[in-house]
């Protein structure tokens with residue numbers, strides 16, 4: 299019962315958060331100088347006050363603020379985010395077209411960073427003065443200090459322009475023919491550098507935290523108990539120590555989720571990956587407000603979904619979270 | 624007489640920043656089948672280290688057995704392979720720790736934590752191990768064992784957690800149960816319950832018991848023989864009633880007089896001392912060739928400060944490491 303209630307509460311909070319993002323979006327449109335009428339008038343090559351008033355009436359812009367807000371929320375609830383000035387297409391359509399590419403990049407990078415981070419973290423915790431431990435420290439330092447776009451450009455120069463191992467950018471090669479596997483392989487090849495670039499920063503972060511957290515649990519009383527039970531080392535390390543050590547790593551991964559997404563914007567731009575990031579870059583340059591806000595809305599949606607997911611995983615791993623203790 | 628456990632000239636060294644310190648210095652003792660002995664002594668005198676050495680669980684990279692032998696059932700545990708030690712731990716020798724609040728894994732149900740050890744050592748199936756875990760919870764007097772088996776440690780009180788630890792330690796019917804201050808962290812009424820439980824379980828299973836404690840009352844209740852430890856060395860050893868009636872070491876006398884009812888109850892002799900003044904020497908002083916108790920001892924003489932006291936036997940079973948033991 300408790301579990302259901304807490305999960306329900308989490309969903310309600312998430313919905314409220316999303317509503318706040320929508321309202322903020324709207325306020326931002328409202329505060330921006332000029333409105334849709336001006337933009338349309340401009341594209342018509344100018345208009346007089348009467349026509350402007352007509353346009354405002356058509357778009358409901360003469361209504362009071364609160365009514366307009368209501369209408370906006372109503373529209374957003376129906377996934378109607380308006381029309382892009384730049385592409386002249388519905389924003390939702392535009393975003394949904396780009397979303398899979400971004401999700402593919404973000405989820406792959408995050409998963410990879412977590413898996414490798416945890417594995418290296420565990421190994422270096424068992425040998426705190428070993429080679430791997432020091433390597434992780436150095437990589438962590440670089441991962442933290444080097445901006446994503448810089449790493450990206452360096453990798454691009456080295457592996458694509460100099461030794462031609464990987465494509466220079468994009469997500470697919472139009473000349474590739476063949477079935478599903480041929481295309482999957484093509485996408486995978488395009489993904490290598492962007493995913494690597496995006497995951498390095500976070501990988502190092504997760505690895506460091508996992509190492510610290512593992513060292514703590516390995517020295518804990520319950521690990522001593524596990525040893526006193528005569529359990530094999532594998533069980534002591536992975537079953538007893540790691541499951542406890544994962545908690546903070548999962549929490550951090552959840553917190554970093556928004557950072558991964560903003561990192562994705564840069565990585566996509568560097569590697570011309572056809573996702574939300576490149577779209578965001580284009581429409582910001584073009585001052586395409588509805589699309590920018592649409593992307594903000596979807597990013598918020600992804601981050602909130604990511605947090606909910608984190609919560610869920612946390613619950614699976616730690617019974618104390620499950621019962622809210 | 625054949626012994627179940629025989630520790631010979633055990634020396635345990637701890638690596639410290641300032642060098643190596645012998646936390647246990649030339650310790651020998653025996654434990655017979657079904658016997659119950661108690662280790663007493665102030666904090667830091669090496670009681671837990673002795674227990675951990677028997678388990679092969681000295682803190683990695685810090686502590687090691689420098690010399691000596693630990694014979695268990697005809698096998699030297701000091702020389703045993705890690706695999707062999709794993710087979711003995713939790714199976715032939717069970718151990719309960721001082722802190723029930725942190726000794727259980729917070730992310731597994733208590734049933735699983737008991738069942739696990741049965742699967743490991745007795746090759747039971749998941750189902751059989753779980754059923755046995757419920758039996759064990761019942762044996763350590765946890766009410767509603769079927770439902771409590773699915774509870775997590777944080778859903779239990781300290782006393783209940785210690786019962787679970789006892790269930791884990793006794794799951795494979797070990798030959799020796801080591802209880803390292805099993806009740807120190809619990810309140811008084813719960814302490815009595817845990818001692819009752821341990822006594823009953825021991826009577827049923829015939830397990831030998833090594834009980835480590837600060838509490839002279841618990842010694843009198845639980846053990847047949849006692850070993851008094853001071854600064855990594857054995858000060859006195861003997862049957863509990865004999866030692867309490869006539870302690871042959873000033874340190875033991877001090878400990879006993881800290882518990883007035885014990886003395887009043889068991890003997891007419893009463894010491895003037897009602898506490899042991901001073902503090903235990905630091906680890907750095909542990910190896911010195913003198914009586915380490917001298918700084919706190921009213922009877923100390925020149926000899927005590929220059930030579931380590933030899934063990935003197937008063938009967939086959941009663942021994943004291945004090946230069947002036949005979950005059951006491």
Ligand SMILES: Nc1ncnc2c1ncn2[C@@H]1O[C@H](COP(=O)(O)OP(=O)(O)OP(=O)(O)O)[C@@H](O)[C@H]1O
Nearest residue numbers: 637646665666667668669670671672673682685906
């Ligand atoms: N991991 C460790 N690293 C360094 N020193 C340690 C470590 N564990 C114990 N010691 C030291 O070893 C000495 C003996 O410790 P031990 O735990 O055996 O004492 P004890 O008799 O069990 O005391 P207590 O009654 O407090 O449990 C103490 O001085 C302690 O400070």
Ligand code: SF4
Nearest residue numbers: 914917920927945946
């Ligand atoms: S040897 Fe000397 S100092 Fe040590 S306990 Fe005996 S009398 Fe005291």
Ligand SMILES: [Mg+2]
Nearest residue numbers: 670671672803
């Ligand atoms: Mg101790």
